[in-house]
Amino acid sequence: MATNAIRALHPMTKFTFALFVTAAVIAVPSYLFAYAMFAALLVIAAAAGVLREFFAFVLKTLVVLLIIVFLMQLLFYPGDDIIGGWWVFTLTQEGLAYGLLLTSRILAIGSAFILFFRITEVKDFVKALENMGLPPAGAYVVLSTLQIIPEMRRQSNVIMDAQKTRGVETEGSVLVRAKAFLPTLTPLILSAIASTEERAITLESRAFSAPVNKTSLHTLERRPIDTGLIALFTIGAVALIVWRVAVWIL
């Protein structure tokens, strides 16, 4: 059980926060603001005790994307205020500004959701969705898919080992590994298909389609602080959007 105060919050509270960050960085057209949001996310991650995993995951998933997006804007964004040139490209102030803004937004929004999944257990999130009306079959599909992934990876390793003992080269360059990996997909996919039928019968034998309301050993606690925070984030997000639209119209 999560004993950390942040992780103990209701999944919807955390989710609303991620949405709030999204609304905020879109409403406020300033890259400094968006980068500040990212800094705030780092602080929250630290407080939740997941700073290292969070930061590593952001580095792994977002940084390459951000660099590409930034360079694209810098090199191709049209503008008049020329600040330099490189090879056949002219660099403009507008391109720089837009590149910074866009990347800062992607960084803030992406990290907000990465942080959400770092501090929320999938089964809690699915449970919350179920409480909001997601049908049990849908919840089952989401949960079982996420649980099956590590199982598939395990199976794939078993098959790889089997290939290796047959003398198939499984280590080395990307090409060599791809060659070794592709044949493992067939048995993996075949067994996945075969097991859906069996899965359906298994579920049936466990009364999954019984015409009653299910109960659950796993329940989510929604405390006053959750209600308060959700209200706060919602009002905050709505206020920022209204402000933005007002500025825009007037």
Added chain:
Amino acid sequence: MDPVIQLKNVSYRYPVGDEQVLKNVSLDIGRGKLVTIVGNNSAGKTTLCNLIRGFIPHFYKGDLEGSVLVDGEEIADAQLGQLAEKIGYVFQNPFIQISGVKETVFDEVAFGLENLGVPVDDIRRRVEDVLQLVKIDNLRNKNPFELSGGQRQRVALASIIVMDPDILVIDEPSSQLDPVGTEQVFDIIRLMKERGKTIVLVEHKMDLIAEYADELIVLADGEVKLHGPVREVFADPSYMALGIQYPHAAALALDLQEKGMELPFLPIRDEEVAECLARARRKEGRP
């Protein structure tokens, strides 16, 4: 007799098969009886289980003739979702019987009760009881994906009996178990019988059948060749021609009979052998 399960002239062919897997099967299974089904590979044992549980015709289509009644109700007319509470079915393959959404054995066993809408406090109590009964309390916090075949088989059994159905259909529950594990599973089956459950069991271990079962059904090529009280089926002269094992005791006695010894009765349990031999000697006029 008060039959709980009745099959009348049932024939069945799977959608992708060209042959009938069950041919004109008729049988009654009495309430509270422990009935074992034996037969060689692909005789149709699992198919018969699927039929009783209603997976045929609700899940597997194909050609079904005749009728299957459970508690007097035509299974084809029943709602599949309502059958789980009435008939528990433990599959032959323990590797597929995992919900795939639970992280611990405890939650896995509780899954069926959650689906039945049982109040949470009752669920906890019932799962605790079953974990003790099936002797898997030590596995309670393990991930169901990370169990051995034998462990999975027990978890599968626990997951079904926790729902407390009146009828249990159990397909080869001991295939992955060592002798100790097999004995334990049979202890549980006996306990279920004492609680008044009707049990249909597919099993190959003849000594255990001789010890525990009331009736024996012999299937071959989709036909019921023999059906009756265990002792009568083993003693039936046509049993030998079916190429199915005897219990140890019976095999031994039949050997002696072939060598010229006259048997007063056919022993089917080890402890009956001495009695049988003693009586045979007395009959021959020796003290």
